[in-house]
Amino acid sequence: MVRVNTKVKPEPEKFPAQLEKSMSGITGLDEITGGGLPKGRATLICGGPGSGKMLFGMEFLFRGATQFDEPGVFMAFEETAEELTGNVASLGFDLEKVAGEGKLLIDHVRVERNEIEETGEYDLEGLFIRLGYAIDSIGAKRVVLDTIESLFSGLSNTGVIRVELRRLFHWLKDKGMTTIITGEQGSGSLTREGLEEYVSDCVIFLDHRVSNQISTRRLRIVKYRGSTHGTNEFPFLIDEDGIRVLPITSLGLKHAVSDERISTGISRLDGMLGGSGYYRGSTILVSGTAGTGKTSIAGHFADASCRRGEKALFFAFEESPAQIVRNLRSIGIDLKPWLDKDLLFIHAERPTLYGLEAHLAVLHKVIQKSNPSIVIIDPISNLTAVGSQSEIKSMLIRIIDQLKSYNITTLCTSLTTHDRSLETTEVGISSLADTWLLLRDIESAGERNRGIYVLKSRGMAHSNQIREFLLTDHGIDLLDVYVGPAGVLTGSARLSSEEQERSNILLRQQEIERRKSRLERRRKKLETQIESLRAEFKAEEEELKSYMEQEDIRTVTINRQRKAMAEIRKADTD
Amino acid sequence: MLKALRRVTVKENKPVDSVAEFEQEYDEKRKRDKYVLRLYVTGMTEKSRMAIENIKTICEEHLSGRYNLEVIDIYRHPVLAKGDQIVATPTLIKKLPVPIRKFIGDMSETEKILMGLDLRMKKD
Incomplete structure (x- = not known):
């Protein structure tokens, strides 16, 4: 529409590669x-x-x-x-x-x-x-x-x-x-x-x-x-x-990646992830049904980060900072010192406080202000209250890409409801996650136990086992896998099964002991027999010997008598 | 205005046609009013020249001896343009008598200007 007035421009307009x-x-x-x-x-x-x-x-x-x-x-x-x-x-x-x-x-x-x-x-x-x-x-x-x-x-x-x-x-x-x-x-x-x-x-x-x-x-x-x-x-x-x-840096997937690994805060979970934990700058999704310990996993991660002296930022959409600190303290994770040292920031807000884009903006703002090396969002599924799935997904893509470009490791938790398949997330961001830990409850024999497994973890050899874990007063404790004849056993079933196995072992050991002593007894008996035979033999040998000696004496005596007889008879000699 | 009217009726002591008297008084007063006009132009363009010429003619015909016309070239005094809210040019501003009125254009529509300047009287 605009006609360029060449008359007014004193110098010919330059067209550089990019517009100024x-x-x-x-x-x-x-x-x-x-x-x-x-x-x-x-x-x-x-x-x-x-x-x-x-x-x-x-x-x-x-x-x-x-x-x-x-x-x-x-x-x-x-x-x-x-x-x-x-x-x-x-x-x-x-x-x-x-x-x-x-x-x-x-x-x-x-x-x-x-x-x-x-x-x-x-x-x-x-x-x-x-x-x-x-x-x-x-x-x-x-x-x-x-x-x-x-x-x-x-x-x-x-x-x-x-x-x-x-x-x-x-x-x-x-x-x-x-x-x-x-x-x-x-x-x-x-x-x-x-x-x-x-x-x-x-x-x-x-x-x-x-x-x-x-x-x-x-x-x-x-x-x-x-x-x-x-x-x-x-x-x-x-x-x-x-x-x-709110910029989308996802115009390209060009972020640099790091080979550095950082601990999950749970040594045996590190073990499940190829021995050394998450990749720095990766995105971790922890999903699971209610009460499976998602926040505890997140707490461990935050704690581990602060222990390394790296800043952690915790976005809480469900609990207040004080409540998070109290609840995590009950499983032996004390976040208070980190908060005091400004290594940990907890930013708690109800998702319904404002719209999605406002949340996104606040996330950006807080991240830029505190410059953390890890970010925890707990839980992302709560955002469904303020947006549709596709909107949340696009928001999360933005935030995750942004964080990746800063090389910040992100851990998102997501609540899975029971009427959906466990391996889906409420907001459909599973494809964005580099590492996906799935927490589930394993229900059997009238009780509910917690299990964890690595659904995927890009770029590392990870364990394929379902591991049972306990929330103890010293944190999350991953247990040894107990595979019984009827599959993986958990909780008291595992305990009773383990007990059974222990008594079986005891029984077998007792049997061996018994057999051992029987053999011993038998050996002793045989040895006695051998001894008596040997004594008998010796007696016979002695007897023969004395008999032989008597024979010798007899022979000498006979010879002497013969000689004496001859002398008497005056028989001539040779 | 009302005060003046009352004074007149008392003095002449006649049956009162108040409307006619008011109008007469008003017209007379208006004829005594001093006009302060300011015309903003942009250099000596055709429109500027036309505007100056037209407004001068109107003033001489209708406001002879009781007007003050100031012509301002806003090329030379751009700072004044802001104060008088000049957007279009030429612009004529009637500063006095109140109310302030604005006219834009080359002042070629005499009737409109006379109406606007309150110079088009009933009997004319």
Whole structure:
């Protein structure tokens, strides 16, 4: 629509790879626009009444004046300078001070049809001169026109207004002013008077919707010539620091990953996760039915982090800080010292306090303020009170991506209700989790016991066992797995089964002892027998020996007798 | 205004046509009113020239001797534009008599201006 007036530009316009941008200073906006609004050009901010257009413009000028040393002129067609100053004072913008420093100039332009008689031809040169004078007097770089459409209601000759507006926007561009023009939303068009026809560089649409009695502000970049931009709707918040747009850094999944592992605070759980715990910067989901110990797992993690001297941030949507501290103390986790040392922050709020985007903004704010290395959100499932599943999911994607980009390890707990499958979460973020610990109660033999298993854990060899755990006065205690003939046994069934096994072992040992002594007895008996046989043998041997000796004596005696006989007979000898 | 009227009726001691007398008195007073006019123009453009010429003619015809017309070029005095809420040019502002009125354009529609300046009288 805009014809580029080449005559006025003294130097040929350069088109660098990226359009030159002017930082708006509005939290989050510069991230989604890739550096701010188009420098030296006009941006149209349109939206319905109360959508925050004026504030958008005012913050743009205020930040420009205070942060970027770019003075600005605010041309107000609807409110006087005093009204404006009062209106934005509650947002922390001290306009009087900035105006006193010569960095901001508010010019209230009043055009009342009933005060003006039109008598012949006119133009809007007066407006140009006023604006030009204002710009020159403070050396302005930024201009806001709010809401220039009022000219259409103040003057009857719309043909003149249109021609003059076109001329005005060209003129501002030639002067190199980064301009914001606000426009009231029309029916079926972005603005009532079709201002988008004149402003072709950047159009931002603000929206204020109420659903389920909770209002949500949203911002959408309708177009941004010469620049890439997110086309999604971004929730934004107006709080005591002005406008806060919640950026989606999930435009790309480019965050660096860490190989560092950090302890879960439960050594045997570390063991289940490949021996050393979670990855730093990963997202951990702890889901389970009511009373399965989700907060206790989170408490251990926070405690472990503080022990390492790292800051932890605990968002509690269910319990007050004092209650969390008391309850965790009952299982032997004392968070009090960490709170005292400013290593742990507990931020407790009811989810219904405000809308999702406000929660998101608060999360951002608190995270930026406390700069933690781990964040716990307990529980995310409670947010269903303020948003639909898809909204919560998109919010969580944003927060998780943001945290990942800061390399903050996040642990979210999620309550699973019994009428759903255990392996789903209320808000469907399971795919976002890097490590998913599932807590469940195992019901058998008239009792309920707690079991834990690692449903998934990206990038590590993890245990596939269902482990029983106890909440003891020294924390969570993972028990040895007892696999009986009928599967994994827990609780008293495990105990009785273990007892049975122990008595079986005893019985077997006794049997062995018995057999041993029987054998011993037998051996002794045999040995006695051997001994007696040996004695018998010896006796026989002795007998033989004496017999042999007698024989010898007899032989000698016989010989002697024979000799004596011979002598008597006087028999001759040989 | 009321005070003056009462004084008149007492002095002349006649049956009173109060409406006619009020109008007469008002007209006479208005004829004595001093007009302070300020015309804002932007340099010597065609529209500026036309406006100056037209308003001078009107003043001479209807306000001879009792007007004060100030022509201001806002190129030279831009600071004045803000104070008098100048948006369109040329703009004529009737500062006195009250109420303040604003006229924009090249002052070519004489009738409208006369009405606005309260110079178009009933009998004219």
